[in-house]
Amino acid sequence: MTNLEKYKYDVVVIGAGGAGLRAAVEARESGLSVAIICKSLFGKAHTVMAEGGAAASMGNVNSGDNWMVHFRDTMRGGKFLNHYRMAELHAKESPDRIWELEVWGALFDRTKEGKISQRNFGGHEYPRLAHVGDRTGLELIRTMQQRIVALQQQDARDHGNAESHMKVFSELTVTEIIKENGKVAGVYGYWRESGSEVLFDAKSVIIATGGVGKTFKITSNSWEGTGDGHALALRAGANLVDMEFLQFHPTGMVWPPSVRGILVTESVRGEGGILTNNVGERFMFKYIPEVFKNIYADNEAEADRWYLDQDNNRRPPELLPRDEVARAINSEVKAGRGTEHGGVFLDVSKRLSAEVIKKRLPSMWHQFYELAGVDITKEAMEVGPTCHYVMGGVEVEPDTAAAIGVPGLFAAGEVAGGMHGSNRLGGNSLSDLLVFGRRAGMGASEYAKKNGENPVSDAAIKAAAARIEAPFSRTGGENAYSLHAELQEITHNLVGIIRTGSELQEAIEKIAAIRARSANIAVAGDRKFNPGFHLAFDLDNMLLVAESTAKSAILREESRGGHTRDDFPGMNNKWRQVNHISSFDGDKVSVRAQALLPIPKELFDLFDIHELEKYMTPEEITKGGSN
């Protein structure tokens, strides 16, 4: 291993999406050296796909908004399974994180008074999403990418070298987080371009790798969403929490097949888009759950009036939280009221003029016009559910984003669990990655300052290197592409939007069988930019994620948020008190129940007691929050 390429950094950030970049900025500003590792080119992360906006209770459009209202909406959206402290920090700190982006050059859309404009979104009581047309994620990524460049330019002035204290390692895959003496010591991986291996000695490591969508057949996620961080954390001894909760975004494109799954932003509904079935019925009125009856309109007239007068009318049911809308669409299609291509209609052309649609939803217009040949200013879109977001993720300490059980390891953004409970509200992910990206940067920096170097042993390097070499030493084994396709079929059919106990059991067995076969993957060609080789490692990660999801899902005998059991249709308050914790022993994933922390009194008191009765047991209500 004498020729091994080696680096030494205080903090290593895995992932260069919103959370990773925000964490890197924070760590560098605290004076430390930082490596940013990304699987793609710098600036291509999946965050660019976020369209609608970033939720923050700035109150620019409706001054009634504040952190408490945002906190309540987030908890409701997550069906009270959220880690209360994460939801609290998120609601309190989001406005500062948005304003800070302006200091770095971001240009959000404005109100008439010149403040940052905010738009309506599902589950948010007030217009709350700071946005830039429908390309808000791109604005976030670019702003932070340019902030990183600004910090590097400062280093060039101060130290004579732009990369002296912070460097972006693009197109590099991490295969292992290495621990020594029970603490994080570094990370190991390979350059995608050459296949050659790299070791980073690190005092602390931040995982910010995003989601797991590629585990599923129909997804809005890019190729990078292969659950790398989830699997790296599991393998390093950290826990995953609540992996049964996957968000199926209600509106993905369904036609043509090549774009199946690609997102149609919720802003289409926020701007007045309505959902109809193949007989022209505006069906969402049939699907308003009991817990939401007082805030959603049950007739078209009132729903339509809401767009003009939001204070005196209830919201249209198209703006229910995503899990409700996805299930409703699923039911309509199953009942034979779907479109030709298995979706429903989403129409914004009847409410807004062509000019306004092109102004407010430019990427959507573009996307449908160029990819589906549909002009959304004149005709309806065909949409259906698509795997969009994983609520579950690494179990962390809310204030520091430290991964529980692994000193020196931190996680933020989609890869972290707890914040969104059983269902995420649209707009809460962009603010999540800013709030907790910064906190992970702070937590990891503090840890790195307190802890000295922890050298990586030769034995650890050898083991990591052997794992990378393995698929090349086999010939005539399994094909990674086919195994991936098989896995996606299983998750789609057996662990998808609607689940049952027997199917989940079948899924667990089938996933284990694929995992056994994956140990025999052989790779054609050499190490140089070889996608077959890359997929072999991505697949390993997806298999662990799928196992964790299926095993968590079979335990939860109720339907809540992003987990629907056909055999246990209702929400059961008993299950609200339980988190599912996944861990990995090197051989298989095990899942155990863990009691959810009770909500402290001051947060408990923010809710109407009658609302809490819908979610909590009588004993919890009597207790009235913890002290």
Place this chain on the structure above:
Amino acid sequence: MARKLNLRIWRGDSTNGGLQDVVVEANDGEVVLDVIHRVQATQMGDLAVRWNCKAGKCGSCSMEINGKPRLACMTQVSAYGDDETITVTPLRAFPVIKDLVTDVSFNYRKAMEIPAYSHPENLKPGEARMEQVDVERSQEFRKCIECFLCQDTCHVIRDHEVNKKSFAGPRFFIRIAELDMHPLDTLKNRKKTAQEEHGLGMCNITKCCTEVCPEHIRITDNAIIPMKERVVDEKYDPIRWLGSKIRKREGIV
């Protein structure tokens, strides 16, 4: 309906390579990236291609399709005739790494040379007030997805490797224009440095960049030409010239 498609793919690396013919199935509504993926999964497991979002939002799958710089995810197979062979090659302006993947680090080096946004010192977070009409000018340029197709097509670098040192390219002219038009940016002289340090003068406004931009950013009309005009105004307007000498101001905004 599936049909057989003749695809010609450039395969190789920095040392050598050439076009290889394959026949691959293509279905209704598919884009070029779909059929490349099918080739990868069924015939050439190690075929190198960059891609991410597959929705025209990340700018990763840039390549040349029948000689034109395009995003493979936004190019419909049906745009070509049934008997037509589709030829895919790597971006010509950048060094090949492998197959359809090129080394685009030139662009990241240029990004590092553009001075960052500079916020007014006394303006605290949350205090900024801007008119929508004023932010829209810069927002047009911030739509850029950094696919670098404009850089690839620009003949100043496409045909003259030697110019790369002194020419930032259309992507970075819109970056400079975006900062120059940013309602709050405090750094002066952005246009002047565009001319003197980043090679704005070498652009002879053939508009090739605008033509290939998948985001339809009016690179030439809205960024390059206005900057060129203002630079010329400042340089050759005798009254402004005199004013700048007498009052010893650092350039004129």
